[in-house]
Amino acid sequence: MNKVIRIGTRDSELALWQAKTVQAALEKLGHESELVPVKSSGDLNLDQPLYEMGITGIFTKTLDVAMIKNEIDIAVHSMKDVPTALPKGIIEGAVMKRANFSDILVHKGLDFLDAEGIIATGSLRRKAQWLNKYPTHKVVDLRGNVNTRMQKLEDSDWNGAIFAAAGLERIEIKPDNFIDLDWMIPAPAQGAMLIVVKKEDEFCQKAVSALNHRETEIAVHIEREFLKKLEGGCTAPIGAIATVKDDIVHFKGSLLSIDGSTKFEVEKEVPVDEIEGFGEACAEEILNKGGKELMLEFKKVMKK
Numbered sequence: 186m187n188k189v190i191r192i193g194t195r196d197s198e199l200a201l202w203q204a205k206t207v208q209a210a211l212e213k214l215g216h217e218s219e220l221v222p223v224k225s226s227g228d229l230n231l232d233q234p235l236y237e238m239g240i241t242g243i244f245t246k247t248l249d250v251a252m253i254k255n256e257i258d259i260a261v262h263s264m265k266d267v268p269t270a271l272p273k274g275i276i277e278g279a280v281m282k283r284a285n286f287s288d289i290l291v292h293k294g295l296d297f298l299d300a301e302g303i304i305a306t307g308s309l310r311r312k313a314q315w316l317n318k319y320p321t322h323k324v325v326d327l328r329g330n331v332n333t334r335m336q337k338l339e340d341s342d343w344n345g346a347i348f349a350a351a352g353l354e355r356i357e358i359k360p361d362n363f364i365d366l367d368w369m370i371p372a373p374a375q376g377a378m379l380i381v382v383k384k385e386d387e388f389c390q391k392a393v394s395a396l397n398h399r400e401t402e403i404a405v406h407i408e409r410e411f412l413k414k415l416e417g418g419c420t421a422p423i424g425a426i427a428t429v430k431d432d433i434v435h436f437k438g439s440l441l442s443i444d445g446s447t448k449f450e451v452e453k454e455v456p457v458d459e460i461e462g463f464g465e466a467c468a469e470e471i472l473n474k475g476g477k478e479l480m481l482e483f484k485k486v487m488k489k
């Protein structure tokens with residue numbers, strides 16, 4: 186039996202690009218699909234509270250709900266926005282080949298780097314890593330989708346703002362001035378897209394499984410295992426990147442205090458056929474170096 190696969194998407198330019206990319210890939214495989222725009226709204230009425238169904242992600246919950254209400258068959262997410270535990274009844278269908286995973290600084294001239302600067306980002310991870318490297322700088326909060334953030338930077342007196350390269354590349358924004366922050370450790374799964382499907386939907390599982398990119402899947406699973414082991418349900422400045430080359434996985438991970446003054450890092454390699462528990466082992470190394478105390482502090486602050 187064939188059916189038209191309903192692809193749920195949010196209405197930001199980046200989300201639409203990602204959904205259309207999956208649609209094109211499915212079409213190549215001979216599958217018919219349609220895009221179903223899902224508006225994020227306060228109207229998330231369900232029989233059960235969201236938390237009971239394991240729905241937690243602020244970027245993903247709208248599509249999770251649409252999926253559980255059977256308004257859509259699959260959803261496409263930036264994988265770094267997806268909580269490590271998926272909602273009940275929703276499973277990973279495929280991880281698409283990773284794009285550029287770097288963070289970049291969009292700036293208005295770099296003279297400020299060695300002096301005092303104001304950098305904008307809404308990400309704790311970026312803030313902490315930036316302040317660790319440039320302790321004399323100030324970091325201000327910046328939120329909104331990619332287009333909004335670019336506009337706010339332009340209208341401000343900030344020296345620069347940090348973006349995921351993949352986000353800008355996907356919607357073809359080419360800033361006049363930017364540098365690759367090759368020293369910054371990206372968010373776990375940055376640059377990767379995840380297609381989620383319903384646990385009972387074998388048709389869609391089979392359809393999207395052909396889009397899975399094995400190497401990316403291995404890398405992001407290690408990164409997310411590292412994240413999960415460290416954070417235990419609380420957000421902290423955590424970076425992780427795994428790359429696979431010649432059947433060896435190379436991993437770099439970090440945990441920082443929010444003001445950037447404390448940093449724990451781990452760098453490790455493992456053969457691709459020995460990755461069982463590797464992400465967790467990397468996290469344990471961080472915890473043993475002092476990360477445990479730092480995570481306890483985060484948990485205390487969150488409860489206040």
Ligand SMILES: NCc1[nH]cc(CCC(=O)O)c1CC(=O)O
Nearest residue numbers: 263266348349351352375376377
């Ligand atoms: N949190 C927002 C978000 N989610 C995914 C991307 C870009 C694509 C990606 O990183 O995979 C972005 C923008 C950004 O971080 O600048």
